[in-house]
Amino acid sequence: MGSxxxxxxxxxxxxxxxxxxxxxxxxxxxxKEKVRILLSMQRADYPxxxxxxxxxxxxxxxxxxx
Amino acid sequence: MATMRxxxxxxxxxxxxxxxxxxxxxxxxxxVFYVETIRTxxxxxxxxxxxQDGPIIQMTPLYADLKxxxxxxxxxxxxxxxxxxxxxPSYNELVDDAIKTSQPIEYEGVEVRVVRPEHLxxxxxxxxxxxxxxxxNLLTTATDVDEEVVRELLKRYEIAT
Numbered sequence: 001m002g003s004x005x006x007x008x009x010x011x012x013x014x015x016x017x018x019x020x021x022x023x024x025x026x027x028x029x030x031x032k033e034k035v036r037i038l039l040s041m042q043r044a045d046y047p048x049x050x051x052x053x054x055x056x057x058x059x060x061x062x063x064x065x066x
Numbered sequence: 067m068a069t070m071r072x073x074x075x076x077x078x079x080x081x082x083x084x085x086x087x088x089x090x091x092x093x094x095x096x097x098v099f100y101v102e103t104i105r106t107x108x109x110x111x112x113x114x115x116x117x118q119d120g121p122i123i124q125m126t127p128l129y130a131d132l133k134x135x136x137x138x139x140x141x142x143x144x145x146x147x148x149x150x151x152x153x154x155p156s157y158n159e160l161v162d163d164a165i166k167t168s169q170p171i172e173y174e175g176v177e178v179r180v181v182r183p184e185h186l187x188x189x190x191x192x193x194x195x196x197x198x199x200x201x202x203n204l205l206t207t208a209t210d211v212d213e214e215v216v217r218e219l220l221k222r223y224e225i226a227t
Binding site for chain 1: 067068069070072073098099100101102103105106107108140141143145147148149150171173174204207208209
């Protein structure tokens, strides 16, 4: 088996830098926007979680606005 | 429909009315204040309760007050405006410190007291678990955490990393 080809280290640095920047951007969103995302995540996850395991009574999407 | 602002407002009312001496939002919701949105289904609130008779702190007075306000306790949570909130009386010195040093952060015109990132890291490492370690990684990647403060907390409270 030949040697495994690796990506250019500079390209990997760029990818990881972009990833870090994305996390920072998401972190800098307003709290209201983050809560809006959280509510949307809860609604999307709920049917999947319910299929995977028995949920606690409180593990359900919050019925509020951001 | 109620908003998250209404939920935080109730926490401030509890403090204003002396039902709790102080509080600080911790857990997953506190992380959301500092990093990207992470999944959470409840809000953890650390509290100092007013002095009581006897050596063991009772949650009954807090739950009774919340019930009078229309928020029904159910086992370890209280549903406040449709959001399950878990009140945790301060259970060790690190939590004491986390409440005392918490910072006010504004949410839609309401000030919410939130545990600082350095204390969130120490609490997460003290409690342990894979999910909490992931959250610590997120915090250190996305925010300016004072590493010296974290080191000092870990040393003071003898938390292994």
